[in-house]
Each structure stands twice: as structure tokens, then as C-alpha cells.
Amino acid sequence: METFIFMGNDVVIPEESSCLTDIxxxxxxxxxxxxxxxxxxxxMPLPEGxxxxxxxxxxxxxxxxxxxxxxxxxxxxxxxxxSVFCGRCGSPMEDMQDRGxxxxxxxxxxxxxxxxxxxxxxxKEGKLLLGHNKAFPGKRYSVLAGFVDLGESLEDTVxxxxxxxxxxxxxxxxxxxxxxxxxxxxxxxxxxxxxLSGEIEVDGLEIDHADWFAxxxxxxxxxxxSISRRLIDDFISRNS
Ligand SMILES: [Zn+2]
Numbered sequence: 103m104e105t106f107i108f109m110g111n112d113v114v115i116p117e118e119s120s121c122l123t124d125i126x127x128x129x130x131x132x133x134x135x136x137x138x139x140x141x142x143x144x145x146m147p148l149p150e151g152x153x154x155x156x157x158x159x160x161x162x163x164x165x166x167x168x169x170x171x172x173x174x175x176x177x178x179x180x181x182x183x184x185s186v187f188c189g190r191c192g193s194p195m196e197d198m199q200d201r202g203x204x205x206x207x208x209x210x211x212x213x214x215x216x217x218x219x220x221x222x223x224x225x226k227e228g229k230l231l232l233g234h235n236k237a238f239p240g241k242r243y244s245v246l247a248g249f250v251d252l253g254e255s256l257e258d259t260v261x262x263x264x265x266x267x268x269x270x271x272x273x274x275x276x277x278x279x280x281x282x283x284x285x286x287x288x289x290x291x292x293x294x295x296x297x298l299s300g301e302i303e304v305d306g307l308e309i310d311h312a313d314w315f316a317x318x319x320x321x322x323x324x325x326x327x328s329i330s331r332r333l334i335d336d337f338i339s340r341n342s
Contacts (some may be wrong), residue, residue: 103132106172108179109142114153115164123247125149131179133201150251152188158285161327169327173284180286181214188212197245217288220259223333224272226297226314230337232321233268233304233312241266243321244330246309247290260293269303269313272296276338281329294336 107114107125121158125142132138148154157176188195188205195203195212202213205224221243224231250256250264257275264272278292304312315321318337324331 103134103137104171105138105140106175107140107142108157108176109146109148109154110144111157111159113160114142114152114154114245115176117151117153129179131182131241133175133178139179141179146293147239170282173282177284177287178214185212187236215287218250218256219247219283219288219290220250220256220263221245221290221295221330221333222260222264222272222275222293222295223278223337224264224270224295224297225337225341228341229314229316230320230334230341231264231268231297231302231312232323232334233272233309234313235307236310242324243315243324244324245333246312247330249288254310256291256293260295264295265310267305269305270300271298273298278333279329284327292331294331 107127109328122168125140126146126334127142129141137335149289154234155163156172160172164172181318185195185203187193188208190210191205191209191214195205197257198211199206202211204211231246233246234241234243238244243338246264246267248259250259251262254262260275261272265269274294274296277296280290280292281290292299302312302314304310320338323334
């Protein structure tokens with residue numbers, strides 16, 4: 103079974119064909135049939151021939167399969183470190199056979215939590231709505247996204263997020279595709295939608311600028327790893 107080594111938000115990988123036989127680690131574990139992980143102390147000095155790569159950059163360095171496997175293992179490790187004690191009574195949790203954990207004192211159970219988020223390409227007369235999020239690097243623009251609230255359908259979230267972030271109403275909300283987004287435990291669900299009414303008015307909190315962009319006049323956009331880029335590429339292919 104393959105082993106991935108994590109240190110903070112980085113994956114530690116060999117520069118060439120170095121073999122790491124024994125290294126100090128603070129935790130280890132496995133998902134049966136998937137892989138194993140070792141967790142290193144943050145910022146510890148690495149042995150000769152090894153380097154730390156940010157988890158988000160692993161796709162470019164090692165490919166899609168390694169990216170997916172490393173992030174799945176990381177999400178499991180992260181969940182386990184957050185479920186050591188029962189959230190109801192504070193007793194130490196125990197593993198169950200089905201990958202969940204159970205509190206022996208009060209019976210509370212815990213399973214890996216996934217936080218769904220929507221991401222949506224809104225179109226108006228052959229133009230695409232793109233926004234600049236304050237957290238984005240540089241001048242990068244993207245389609246808008248947001249987390250699903252308790253009690254909402256995914257379509258409700260699409261309408262609410264767009265209204266909150268840029269002040270417009272949308273219609274014809276249509277499923278596009280999804281992508282696991284383990285930073286740390288999300289699932290991005292992609293949609294297409296059409297402008298219905300209203301003028302763009304950004305919330306100023308998350309989004310500091312947004313506009314309608316024609317395919318031939320796009321700003322800087324995300325790389326090919328993300329579903330946001332797939333949504334933008336889909337818009338381009340249908341409008342040029
Ligand atoms: Zn308990």
C-alpha cells in the first residue's frame with residue numbers, strides 16, 4: 103500500500119528515488135485498500151533528498167491520482183485528529199468497524215464530515231459572471247462559490263449565494279458536475295445558471311469586484327485542476 107507523508111499543509115516527497123525507512127512522526131494511520139499516512143511534526147528538518155510540496159500543488163507534481171489519494175488520506179487524518187474526544191461528553195472515542203468512531207460512555211457516534219459547497223457559472227447574453235475574491239492571489243477572477251447552509255437544497259444555495267455576493271437573481275439552475283475539494287473536507291457541486299434580474303452590486307466582504315465577461319475578454323482565471331476552470335472552459339466552448 104502506498105504511504106503519503108504529511109507535514110502541516112505540505113506533502114513530503116522524495117526528490118529522486120530516496121527511500122525513507124524510519125522517520126520521527128506524531129501520528130500514522132491507514133484507510134484499508136487506499137493507503138497509509140505518516141504525520142510529521144510541523145516545520146521539522148527533512149532528511150537529505152526529500153522536499154515539501156503544498157497539497158494543492160501535488161496535481162502538477164505527481165498527477166491527478168496521487169493528488170486524489172493524498173488528499174483523501176489527509177482528510178481522514180484531519181478528521182481523526184478532530185474526533186479524538188466525544189463532542190457530547192468529552193470521553194475518548196473508540197474506532198468502530200465501519201470507519202466511524204463511537205463514545206463508550208454516552209454512545210455518541212462520529213463519521214467523517216463533508217461540507218458541500220456550490221460553484222456556479224452564471225451567464226447573461228453570452229457573457230459570464232466572474233468575481234474577484236479578496237482571498238484570491240493577484241488579479242485572478244473566478245465563478246462564484248459558497249457553502250451550503252443547514253436546511254438548503256443545492257439550488258437554494260446557488261440562488262442565495264449569488265444574491266448575497268453580487269445582488270442579482272438567477273434562474274434555470276442546472277447541474278454541471280462535481281469535484282472532491284479536500285481543503286480540508288469539502289465537495290464542490292458545479293452548476294450553470296442564467297441571469298434573471300438585477301444589477302451587479304458586490305457585497306464587499308468576500309467579493310470586491312465582479313462583472314460580465316465575454317469569452318474573448320476574460321481576465322486571469324484559475325488553472326485546469328479546478329471545477330471552476332471546467333465551468334469557464336464550458337462557457338467558452340459554447341459561446342465562441
Ligand atoms: Zn460521549
